[in-house]
Amino acid sequence: MILLAFGIAVVFIAIALIVYARWNYGTLEKMNIPVVKPSFLLGSTPDLHLKVQHLEDVLRFQKHGKVFGVYEGRKPVVFICDPDLLRLIMVKDVEYFKDRRAIDLGDEQVNEMMDFLPYDKWKEVRNPMTPFFTLGKIKLVSQSMKESITDLCTSIRADCNFNKDQGFANILIDQKFEAFYMDLSFRSAFGIKIDDHLSPTNEVLKMFREISGQDAEFDFLYTLTMSFPFLTRFAPTLDTNATKKIGATFRNVLSARRSAGQKNNDFADILNEMIAKTSSPQYKKLGITDTTIVAQAFNFILAGYDAMKTISTMLTYYLVKHPEMQEKLHEEIDAFLERNNGEIIFEKLGELVYLNACLYETMRLVPPFIRPERICTKDWEHENLKIKKGTMIMIPAWAVHRDPEQFPDPEEFKPERFLPENKSKMHQYSFMTFGNGPRNCIGMRFAVEAMKYAFVHILKEFRFEMRHDTVIKYKPGVLFFVQYNHIPINVTKRA
Ligand code: HEM
Structure with a gap:
């Protein structure tokens, strides 16, 4: 009898789980869009942890076209690669797509980041911050950026000097950039120099790697959580010790500034005004x-x-792959220095059109944030596409950037696409590295200027070279910021 009752309970639970996992099946098909066929239980992504998702996006785009649907586990998601539709969703009809997903990462200090806030709260938080990201304000922190860049160059020089007999130093360029951009961000936004700031194992960096899940390994349990989200309690979660420690550091810096009445014209000032x-x-x-x-x-x-680490690493990779382009950049930078008496003047970075083009072409080929997203907040329709309130919209940046109609020979690194004379031919909504519309990346200008400033200093002094093991392998399963192996590269001092 007990055995029978147990058997019935097992069958009942199994049926309930199957119904639960398949509950949303069919919703995408009703929108008249091609759908990546779902498996019996695990949606269209039964091998999520085994496949590199941004490369999957490109394959799906090639197979299904510019609009397609995917059941990410049990969640129906509409993927849009058409730049005209993206203009509607991100700008013209933005009132229908006001929000992103609210994500519970188990820590209030992270859950309340602007990225995840609902529209009204988001607007009130974003508005006072916008002025910090104008060119004029960024210039005010360019001295702090420069100090950080100088330390980076000193560290690369030390690597080269240490290896002077072999004529080059072998460095893991991603590690170098990771510690450097962490330092640059802390110094320019908060006026803090973290301990051991250029070490790839410094404490703050370790904590941020924990928070961003950089070292997380994805296994089948992770894939299962997409269909059965309640299983996330068994999956690794955010290390709240790290967030508590970092949060306390930020609070201390802000309150010390308030007590001293100190203003540095930086991001910390804006946060104090908001407090x-x-x-x-x-x-x-x-x-x-x-x-x-x-x-x-x-x-x-x-x-x-x-994101700045990834773009700078990948730019270095493309420059070692195309030494003639690195040479052209060296020439542009040498001429820039000659015109300016050997000085690197922040306000004049705009003159470096080839550097800018190389940077943007890298950002086209490797958008670090793989899928900007929106939630449909009101039923919306356009021609025969009908999107229901609550539907998740993803913008697969890797696929959008590989549309041959917008970017002929899409896999080729061709910086000239972004030269001023060609840029106007580009569809404004075919470049999604920073998203678009009112919810685009607030830090775009800061990031672009910081990376350009860094590269002028670096290329003024150094040359990068390919090694036999300079290869990139992307990590499967990643859904937010692209992750990859360490990238070894040779560096020499220029004559
Ligand atoms: C190269 C570096 C960067 C890349 C590729 C990048 C990319 C992105 C993308 C794709 C989005 C989503 C945009 C959308 O949904 O339309 C975003 C949002 C955001 N980014 Fe960046 N970002 C970068 C650097 C920065 C920096 C330096 C900051 C620092 C302030 C920053 C702060 C933000 C914030 C706060 C949001 C949320 C904006 C909102 O919801 O209103 N980003 N970023």
Whole structure:
């Protein structure tokens, strides 16, 4: 009898789980879009942990076209690669697509980052921060950027001097850039120099790697959580010790500045001005607290350092793959220095059109944030495409950037696409590295200027060369920031 009851319970639970996992099947088909066929239980992504997702996006785009649907486990997702539709979704009809997903990462300081905030709260938090990201304000922190860049160059020089007999140093360029951009972000935004700032194993870097899940390994359990989200309690989660420690550091820096009445014209000043408003009726109504504001400090660092590391690493990779382009960049930088009496003047970085083109072509080929996203907040239709409220929209940047109609020979590194004379031929919504519309990347200008500033200094002094083991392998399963192996590269001092 007990055995029978047990058997019935097992059958009942199994049926309930099957119904639960397949509950949303069919919803994408109703939108009249091609759908990546779902498996019996695990949606269209039964091998999520084994496949490099941004490369899968490209294959799906090639097979299904510019709009297609994927059941990411049990979640129906519409993928859009058509730049005209992206203009509607991200700008013209933005009131239908106001939000991103709210993600619970198990820590308030991270959950409250601007990325995840609902529209009204997001608007109130983003507005006061916007002025920091104008060119004029970024210039005010360019001295801090320069100090960080000088330290980076000193460290590469030391590597070269140490290896002077062999004539080159072998460095892991991604590690070098990772520690460097963390340092640059801390110094320019908060005026802090972290201990052991250029070491790839410094404590702060380790903690941010924990928070961003850089070293997480994805296994079948991870794939299962897409169909059975309640299993996430058994999957590795955010290390809240790390977030608590970093949060306390930010709070201390901000309160020390307030007590001393100190202003540095940086991001920390803006956060302190916002903290002063936490008792205002508007902030109270929207639930904007100290924690919300400290969360934006997390956002600044988390959103920036890893993406800048990736783009700089990949730019270096393309330059060693195409030495003639590196040579052309050296010539452009030498001529720039000659015109400016050997000085690297921040305001004149705009003159470096080839450097800018190389940087943008790298960002086209390797957008670090693989899928900007929106949630449909009101039923929307356009021609025969009907999207229901609550549907998740993803913009597979890797696929959008490999549309041969927009970028002929899409896999080729061709910086000339981004030279001023060609840029106007490009569809504005075919470049998604920083997203687009009112919810685009707030730090775009900061990131571009910082990377250009760094590369002028680096290429003024050094030349990079390919090694037999300079290869890139992307990590499977990743859904947010692209991850890959360490990239060894040879570096020499220029004559
Ligand atoms: C090369 C470096 C960077 C890349 C590739 C990048 C990329 C992106 C992308 C794709 C988005 C989503 C945009 C959208 O949904 O339309 C985003 C949002 C965001 N980024 Fe960046 N980012 C970079 C650097 C930075 C930096 C340095 C900061 C520092 C302040 C930053 C802060 C943010 C914030 C706060 C958001 C959320 C904006 C919002 O929801 O309103 N990013 N970024």
